[in-house]
Amino acid sequence: MEEYHRHCDEVGFNADEAHNIVKECIDGVLGGEDYNYNNINQWTASIVEQSLTHLVKLGKAYKYIVTCAVVQRSAYGFHTASSCFWDTTSDGTCTVRWENRTMNCIVNVFAIAIVL
Amino acid sequence: MGDAASSSGGCGLTASVSGGMIYNFGVSSASTVSGFLRQFYFVTFLLQYAQILRERLRDSFHDVQYVEPPFDDSIADIGKEWKSALAKLKFSNSYRMEPMKKFQAHSVEIKIQQILTETLKDVRYDDKAFSHLSLELADQMLLAVKEFGFHRYKFIIKVLFIQKTGQAINIASRWIWDVAWDSWVQAKHETETYVALALVFALYCE
Numbered sequence: 535m536e537e538y539h540r541h542c543d544e545v546g547f548n549a550d551e552a553h554n555i556v557k558e559c560i561d562g563v564l565g566g567e568d569y570n571y572n573n574i575n576q577w578t579a580s581i582v583e584q585s586l587t588h589l590v591k592l593g594k595a596y597k598y599i600v601t602c603a604v605v606q607r608s609a610y611g612f613h614t615a616s617s618c619f620w621d622t623t624s625d626g627t628c629t630v631r632w633e634n635r636t637m638n639c640i641v642n643v644f645a646i647a648i649v650l
Numbered sequence: 651m652g653d654a655a656s657s658s659g660g661c662g663l664t665a666s667v668s669g670g671m672i673y674n675f676g677v678s679s680a681s682t683v684s685g686f687l688r689q690f691y692f693v694t695f696l697l698q699y700a701q702i703l704r705e706r707l708r709d710s711f712h713d714v715q716y717v718e719p720p721f722d723d724s725i726a727d728i729g730k731e732w733k734s735a736l737a738k739l740k741f742s743n744s745y746r747m748e749p750m751k752k753f754q755a756h757s758v759e760i761k762i763q764q765i766l767t768e769t770l771k772d773v774r775y776d777d778k779a780f781s782h783l784s785l786e787l788a789d790q791m792l793l794a795v796k797e798f799g800f801h802r803y804k805f806i807i808k809v810l811f812i813q814k815t816g817q818a819i820n821i822a823s824r825w826i827w828d829v830a831w832d833s834w835v836q837a838k839h840e841t842e843t844y845v846a847l848a849l850v851f852a853l854y855c856e
Binding site: 566569571574575578579581582583586589590597598599600601602603604605606607608609610611612613614615616617618619620621625642644646648649 | 705775777780781783784785787788789791792795796804805806807808809810811812813815816817818819820821822823824825826827828832844849851853855856
């Protein structure tokens with residue numbers, strides 16, 4: 535047991551993989567759709583749940599937090615900031631911004647390493 | 651950018667395929683009938699696929715911004731060297747199965763709400779000021795949460811400002827963590843012109 539070394543965490547969080555996964559999930563759920571008040575709850579929930587499921591399938595020893603904000607497209611101001619206290623060598627984050635004619639979508643993934 | 655590349659690739663494919671089809675008609679006499687039919691089906695499938703892809707992604711574009719743990723490569727190398735050196739040292743087991751002081755969501759929520767209300771009392775929405783203010787608030791909240799003294803906890807603070815202009819917004823979060831020790835709190839501050847939302851996630855580093 536003492537001989538076990540954490541090989542995956544030496545390279546840190548792979549943001550490229552995460553952004554591909556998230557981009558595919560968003561395209562699958564919101565691609566070609568217009569903003570619809572009735573479906574919006576369902577869409578945000580499914581984007582987040584699908585991204586999370588696919589991230590977990592990567593099989594790495596990470597805890598994940600996925601946040602998604604979908605806004606109807608109009609003239610509005612939106613600011614978001616995040617501040618994190620973690621181990622910078624093994625933990626990371628990834629943000630994907632997606633938009634179409636009627637909506638803006640921002641998905642944020644935080645990955646925290648589990649020390650085994 | 652990635653989307654633009656894929657759509658132009660689709661157009662290129664169509665052009666070459668239609669050119670190929672014409673060529674195949676001329677050659678069909680030399681090949682068998684079944685071979686020709688297979689090629690024909692494959693070609694029509696490709697045409698349809700490119701068409702579907704283009705339609706689905708029409709009017710949408712996406713953009714990726716991410717911050718990896720280090721901001722540029724030099725810092726990354728330093729961190730990894732140190733980290734790999736550390737991995738060679740073997741720490742003795744602490745035999746601690748749970749945190750010394752479990753994350754108290756209630757007291758943190760009160761503190762976060764207090765910071766939010768105090769900072770944003772009588773502040774009107776202002777584009778330039780708010781981008782700076784959001785970062786400042788996030789840092790301030792991080793310091794406050796650290797002061798509570800929860801050992802071995804990692805924190806993530808998210809601050810969102812949404813201007814009220816009659817549009818709808820929907821925010822959802824999901825997570826995978828250890829339900830026994832990890833938790834989150836939220837605080838909201840609403841005024842006439844904007845809504846401010848603060849989310850604090852606390853994760854135990856096992």
